[in-house]
Amino acid sequence: MESRLSEKNAYAQAGVDVVAGYEVVERIKKHVKRTERLGVMGALGGFGGMFDLTTTGVKEPVLVSGTDGVGTKLLLAIEADKHDTIGIDCVAMCVNDIIAAGAEPLYFLDYIATGKNIPEKLEQVVAGVAEGCVQANAALVGGETAEMPGMYGEDDYDVAGFAVGVAEKSALITGEKVAEGDILLGLASSGIHSNGFSLVRKVFADTDLTAKVAELEDQVLIDNLLTPTKIYVNALLPLIKAGLINGVSHITGGGFIENIPRMFSDELAAEITEGTWNILPIFDLLEKTGQIAHQEMFEIFNMGLGMVLAISPENLAQAKALLNEPSFEIGKIVKRESQAVIIK
Structure with missing residues (x-):
């Protein structure tokens, strides 16, 4: 059966704009650069984010990780068409868990899924993520943006994140030291x-x-x-x-x-x-x-x-x-x- 989709525009006709995806990457580079810190290896666009633990000076390193999203607060951001702070929330929910274990955040990765890739809007979201990383002194070493028509409405998106921190094994906060009278x-x-x-x-x-x-x-x-x-x-x-x-x-x-x-x-x-x-x-x-x-x-x-x-x-x-x-x-x-x- 003859296809009704031209080879050149097949993906676009399915609702995915790869050109807009490339534009998002270019737009967010300046925001990612704000988060650079000692230990970051490689560059944005690779298949994995890298970090050199030897730069931390930690003798017995324990990696502590956390992942989270921002829940239905995101619906209010979408309704208000205000997208520049929700990324801070995403970073905060992850790094605050890490610091609670006694670990210093090192790096962060984000995941953004949307029904329609609008570069200007996604740039605002990532700008918020970058601001959160700056506040936490964590490097934004990578992420993923997925355009998923049919899964999300054109105005909808979701954002989640993953952070990794490091602690000296002897300095981990486990709660074992909490005592009556504290x-x-x-x-x-x-x-x-x-x-x-x-x-x-x-x-x-x-x-x-x-x-x-x-x-x-x-x-x-x-x-x-x-x-x-x-x-x-x-x-x-x-x-x-x-x-x-x-x-x-x-x-x-x-x-x-x-x-x-x-x-x-x-x-x-x-x-x-x-x-x-x-x-x-x-x-x-x-x-x-x-x-x-x-x-x-x-x-x-x-x-x-x-x-x-x-x-x-x-x-x-x-x-x-x-x-x-x-x-x-x-x-x-x-x-x-x-x-x-x-x-x-």
């Missing part, structure tokens, strides 16, 4: 970060996202919701190198209740005093608008704290000084009687 130190979040957005979208489904909101100090709602996830690498590295951290919890999906117990043994619990840190206005607005039970908010959202650290009391002053950013003494580690997290 102080829980919370580090402020920048907002909702990248978790709980299926609920966020449901709560605000009938709300004008482009309107200014009095409870948010007249900030436009969509701007607040798309605030990129904070990257904690530079804040935590000095404490890790000084050996001041016993445990770290990255507060992501599952909020306080699921994530904080991940950094200590089953014999211990976290006793947290509400009111010792600033719960951001967006969480109050979510709770009120969605009529969400207050306790459930702690099971879903970060409530204004993106990281929680367990610090020995004798190391607390030094840890606060090295952090060089706002932190809050939110509670302490106690012996477990029933619940793993007690919020008073």
Whole structure:
């Protein structure tokens, strides 16, 4: 049977524009260059990203890896036609997990799938990824862009990432050092970060996202919701190198209740005093608008704290000084009687 597709344009007629793909690669080169760091080998466009571990100076290197996406927050970025920060979220979700294990991020790779390759839009996404890498001092060593008509709508795309970090074997943060009496130190979040957005979208489904909101100090709602996830690498590295951290919890999906117990043994619990840190206005607005039970908010959202650290009391002053950013003494580690997290 005679084909109805010309040999030259067959792929384009199937919905895939290879020329646009080449243009994306050219557009993102300048963004990738911003992320270069010592140890990067090869160039963008190879079949694999390479990194020379001997440049790290680590004697007993342990590689720590993390992968994640940004969930349904991406739907808000698409709806708002704002694509330059969602890449920061993607990097943050990966490198914040890595730093929680005591590892310094080394490099990152991204994966972007879309229904229609629009170079200008994909450049914005990768520019955000590059900015996240700069904030984390991680090199963007490669990635993949896939045009998948039929799988995604023309305006749709998804982004995911993969990061690798390195730690001295003796400096890994495993939670084994967390002990009764340790102080829980919370580090402020920048907002909702990248978790709980299926609920966020449901709560605000009938709300004008482009309107200014009095409870948010007249900030436009969509701007607040798309605030990129904070990257904690530079804040935590000095404490890790000084050996001041016993445990770290990255507060992501599952909020306080699921994530904080991940950094200590089953014999211990976290006793947290509400009111010792600033719960951001967006969480109050979510709770009120969605009529969400207050306790459930702690099971879903970060409530204004993106990281929680367990610090020995004798190391607390030094840890606060090295952090060089706002932190809050939110509670302490106690012996477990029933619940793993007690919020008073």
